[in-house]
Amino acid sequence: MKILAISGSGRGASTNTAMLNAVSDIARPHHEVTVFSGVARLPVFSPDAESGPLPQSVQDFIGMIREADGLIISSPEYVRAIPGGLKNAIDWLVSREEIIGKPIALMHASHRGDxxxxxxxxxxxxxxxxxxxxxxxxxxxxxxxxxxISRLMLEPSHKAEVTDFLRRFADYCGLT
Incomplete structure (x- = not known):
């Protein structure tokens, strides 16, 4: 199963990105998890930008979505809301067919953030x-x-949680 794991954080030392990178390591060899940590590099969405060729970073992001069997999103909470970079990334997908029907699940790297x-x-x-x-x-x-985070995620209890999560997501996607 090919999974695109999208980090909603724009930080270089992001907790969410580190967690998703660890998930990618744990997933092998049963699943291929590619981590996208580039929400901060996407230009600000405007419907006007959809009338011509899309910016290359957006084309690359959309291509990754297209190629994935499913998406996992992990994001921090900024001022009790979706971070602007992640919302912007989602906005680039709203009128596109690549996201319609795509299996999506959430992970969260905090005890808060409801x-x-x-x-x-x-x-x-x-x-x-x-x-x-x-x-x-x-x-x-x-x-x-x-x-x-990498060390903690490899502890047997967390590794088992991740493995179970990925198995259940693959089941949901119909790819087991």
Whole structure:
């Protein structure tokens, strides 16, 4: 199964990106997880920009969505909302066929952040009939450096949680 794991953070040392990178390592060899951590590099969406050739970074992002069997999104919460970069990335997909029906699940790297999760559930269920609330995985990793996150994620209990999450997501996608 080919999974695109989208980090909603624009930070270089992002907790969400580190968690998704660890998920990518854990997933092998059963699943191929590619981490997209480039939401900050996408230009600001405007419907006017859709009338001509799309910016290359947007074309690349859309191509990654097209090639994936399913998407996993993990995002921080900024001021009780979806970070602007992630919302912008989703806006680039709204009028595109690549997202319609694409299986999407959420992961979360914090013990808090229920507002962003509620907003993501609303937005993602609007753009894709493939969005699901289950499976969902939450692992509290806030304020840890990426190296520590990688180490913690490989502990047997977290590794088992990730493996189970990926199995349930593959089941949901019909790819087991």
């Amino acid at each position: 507002d962003v999760l509620a907003q993501l559930r609303l937005v993602l269920s609007t753009v894709s009939a493939g969005f699901t609330d289950e499976p969902f995985l939450r692992i509290g990793l806030m304020k840890l450096p990426p190296e520590e």
